[in-house]
Every structure is written in C-alpha cells, then in structure tokens.
Amino acid sequence: MKALSFLPLLAAASAHAAPLDTPLAAIRAVGREGAGNENASAAWRQVSQADAAALPEILKGMNGANPLAENWLRAAVGAVADKAIAAKTLPVPALQAFLMDTANSPGPRVLAFDLIQRADPALAGSITASLLDDPSNELRRHPVASLIQAGDEALAQGKKDAATAAYQQAMRGARDEDQIKDLAKKLKDLGQPVDLPRHFGFIMHWKLIAPFTNAERKGFDTVFPPEKEIVLDAEYEGKGGDKARWQDFTSQDDYGMVDFNKPFTMLKEVTGYAFTEFHSAEERDAQIRLGCKNGWKVWFNGELLFARDEYHRGAKLDQYKLPVRLRKGKNTILVKCCQNEQKETWTVEWQFQLRVCDATGTAIHPVP
8 A cells, every 4th residue: 555655656757757749749830820729728738847857858849949839838948947946956957958059049048048047147157158159149148248347347447458358359259239339439449440340241342333213113123224234334324314334332331331322412213233242262151131221122143132112111230131152252242222202301311231141140251
C-alpha cells in the first residue's frame, strides 16, 4: 500500500515530463483570423504547465514561428519561468546554452537572456561582453550600453583616453541609430573623427538625371529612358522641354541623403533617377535599406525590387529593407524618385538615402 502512495506523484511527474512536440506543433500552426486557435489554446494550457526543464524546448519552438504563434509561446515561457524563478528552479545553464547558440532565432534568444538576468544578474553581466558582435541587434544593445557607461565613468574621472577607447569599442558593435548618434557625439566632443557614412554603409556617389515629368502623378508608372537603358552620356527630352542629362552627385550628408533639389533646384511634379555601381568582393546575401518620403522604385541588377507610390508620409533610417544577392564584382542599383504637386513647405523634400549591409545592419563596403 505504501508504494501506491507514490502513484499520484509519479503521474504528476509524468505529466510534466510529457513530450511537448504535439502541443508545440499545435501552437505553431495557429494562423490568421483565429485559424487553429482552439487547438492552440488547449496546447498552450499543456505547455504552460510544463516543468522548468522544458524551457529551452519551448524557446526552440519559437524558432521560425509566425508572429501569432510566437506570442502564444512567449506567454507560455513567461508562465513557466515565473513559477521557476519563484521556486529557484530556472535551468540557467541550459538557457545560457540556448542563448549562445546563434542558430536560434533572435526573439527567443533575447527572451532567454532576459530570464537569465532575472535569475542571475551577475551571470548576465558576465555574458554581456560576449554579445558585442551578436547577430541580434537587441542583444548587442547590452554590451554597447555597458561600454557607454564605462566611457562616461572614465570621462567623469578625467580619463579621456580610456573613455575614447570604450566609446570606440562600443561604436564598432553598435547597430541601432540612437546609440550610434550618442556615440558619434561623444567621440566628436573628444576630438575623434567618426565616419558615419562608412559605419552605416551609405552609398555616397551617384549619377543623377532629371527632370522627367510627374504631372498628375503619372510619372511613377511611366517608363522613362533610364528604365530601358543606362547610357550615361545620353541626353533626353525632359519636363517642359528641359534637357535631362546625367550628372555626378556626391552626398555630403552624414546619413547619405541624396537630395535631387541640390543639383536640379526645388522642382515639383517631376521624376528623377539615381544610378550607381556597387562592386562586391564576393557573392553573398545582403540587404538594400532605403529611407524615402517620395514615390520611389528600386532596381537591382536590372530587376525591380520594390516600389512605393506614396508621398510625404515621413521617412526614417532603414524604412524599407530589401533582401538581395550580391554578385561578385559589379552590381547596379537604380532608384526612381518622384516628387508630387504639393506646395507646402514640408513637401519640398525630393530625396532618399540608401545603404548596403547584412541582416544585422553591418555595412558591406564596395571594393575598388
């Protein structure tokens, strides 16, 4: 009879140790407009009652999950982790192993780091420095912030060389605009030059041609000569009888802004093109990241990547991220930029910024 008293405990342990493959798959199958919600809800109840030792498995279930499924799984991780932290049973070494495996997706890795911080702040602090070159920008923020703090403390003590070294190291790892701007100012104040265009990977040298018409906003869909051929010494009939010719343009802006107003003046209802060649040292995956508040199209190696027929809705760094495959050697980039008829002062911008980088935002620099 004594042995029988252990049966409920064994049953409970068996329930907690039950394989999670099926419920995790049910959660990952959840779709839009409630598809799979009923199954996911039942599965979530099972997963959220799992033993703390299952946390790495649940986190792994987030790899490649759609946003809805990721939210379900994130909530399950929170439910399991809260109980584990209260009971001091969080599997910190297993979470650390999950975190350090960069094959896992950024989202669950960030969540693993957050759990480690809650359970063992000292360990999280010791891990932080190793994340400076991490594929996850969110994880990079921690060591960058630590280095900024170290630099600030050194500067407060009058140790300018130590502060400069800390800021420069932080800048090498920084990928988020707010941290980069902060570091650039701190280094400038210390008399240290910062090449922001190179850090971001902005393309600064272009060939520009304008003005083609955009009357009644028809220029966006009109195929002007640069979309058919790139002949840099050609001359075309432009808007109002003006001649449209290619000319050299080099941006002087720290954030690589290509401003058509500078060479062509503040024209309205016009279309312009920018062309450049990008020579890559190797064939590789990359991203073209663009910010623009005008109507625009981008072609890469003659293929249309993306287009946006919209005007003056705001622009920001990395507003659009366009995946590409760089060829080894020469690659071509053509940008079409349309200006509309509005006359308000906030509509005068006729410009874009474009950079080439990898998925983390690390600049890819062209070779001569």
